[in-house]
Amino acid sequence: MLPAKAYAAPAANVPLAPFDFERREVGPHDVLIDIQFCGVCHSDLHQIRDEWGAGIFPMVPGHEIVGRITKVGDHVKNFKVGDIAGVGCMVDSCRTCPSCLDGLEQYCETTGIVGTYGGTEKETGRPTYGGYSNQIVVDEKYTLKVSEKLDLARVAPLLCAGITTYSPLRQWKVGPGHRVGVMGLGGLGHMAVKLAAAMGAEVTVLSTSPNKEADAKELGAHKFVVTRDKEQLKSVRNYFDFIINTVSAPLDLAAYLNLLRRDGTMILLGVPPEAPQVHAFNLIARRRRIAGSLIGGIAETQEMLDFCAEHNIVSDIEIIDIKDINESYERMLKGDVKYRFVIDLATLNN
Template identity: 45%
Template structure:
């Protein structure tokens, strides 16, 4: 048996996103079905739309979403129908490799974690379809309780942009007594600022846009550096214990490496595929250049509890799903302060294409 769903799908490589009626799998014993209310729009969704090729079409993007449990498998113990929940960019792992057994399922070496969309289901071999849809089915291990105090629309980006920054800040033990730089104050960076400040660090934001200084300080930054000013950038030498670099476009890493104190770390979260580095900036001060990605299920739940305690959500523009083309156009043009979220309440009425 299967479960009918409606999604927003790309049907031709790089083509428009249109409603599509399709079938989800029926629930396995440990699965829950999630009736989705809101899903974020991420740069990786744009990349998928332009990069997808046959036979992976149609493809439903979306990997940071919230909703309520609409059904539960017979062996589910953590959820009941009606529970508010959230799902991120991974929905399964092998469960048997060294990383999975150590609680680092996000680093699964047994084929990698299964992606929320554009992945391959480990049990039936079908392509996964994402959260721009009316319903999603996933193992309860990868579904998370959403605290009632968090606004659902603003909480959706926590499941990708949020956990990506949280994972890095927690791994490198950011907290009181540390000075943190955050490069690129967009979807990831603005949450990085909020998290680092709430963790007790001194937070300095780097932006190319001087007109945004006041808004960035309102996020919680103690200081803002306009990185287009070479003198202001040079003045940051040996200031930081940790720099979180969320910028996705090509940029020179050397000034940020030189901004590190002894044994400091520059962590790359952006999706620039290739970077050049000045090796002297690594050697002097024994600096580290690292990367990070999403978090484990345990780390996600930890983040959501922290967000509930400190009132942290993303700053979002919410659009109805009928305006998905507008959302994608704005994202590609950079006309987004922080994050766009789709309200999917209208989606079931939009279906015009059947599988």
């Protein structure tokens, strides 16, 4: 076993603290990654509070991981020592169901995915521990190649926020001539703006906060609509081909569905605490659709990383010491971050 250091939540709703544990040995198909940076996702907060249930504690969060490979198994084909690599939200799946065979492992139909943290390793039965740690052992099939051309700290959030927004844009073939609305300008929303704009779409940020307009335009948005302003909202009725909804707070979907053109689609990425209510007429009247999307498969995540390297797209971040992780959660709840906290894991040794 490999000794490892991390920060972990000892139990639900208990602040994170230093934690020593053991990783499995590097198997024939595994790589060992010395973690350099790990993004702080809002789902980390949900899980350490056990708001989604079935949490495994102690819990080491973190699924936006980048670092350098320091060891490879004897049968590893696609990586070598010294490569920069990334790990996203999953480290395994059944590998044999139709979704896995289609490269859509995130929708694994047999066992479900093995989460990078909060899951159970299939071979050992031990809990998986995430990226708020100094190293991680991952099967090469669930490991991503990361370009050294980009700032690694700013690449880390691409492994969740990036692929979560890239996948639906690709699934619905968003490109030139499309009008895309982005609801919410946070970790997910700011990536949706950058990616949709890079794909050639006209991008409008839909926000309750007028003071975010300058930031939205700087990120690449072409238009900005203050949704609390009835006249501004009216100006984009029946306007959008797609709306990327990143909001996890309760809201009235009807007002936003009316912004879709005929055959328009709202894609849900956020998870509100209560199920939204929608009157069927809001859909029927314009043959509109509501859809959902979950992260992306391994091949598509690699495609996203390559696309971002080609177009020089990275996340806007604030780097933090790991000792400040609990404070960062409080700031995240207040929206006091542009747009993603990223932990510098070198600070784990301080």
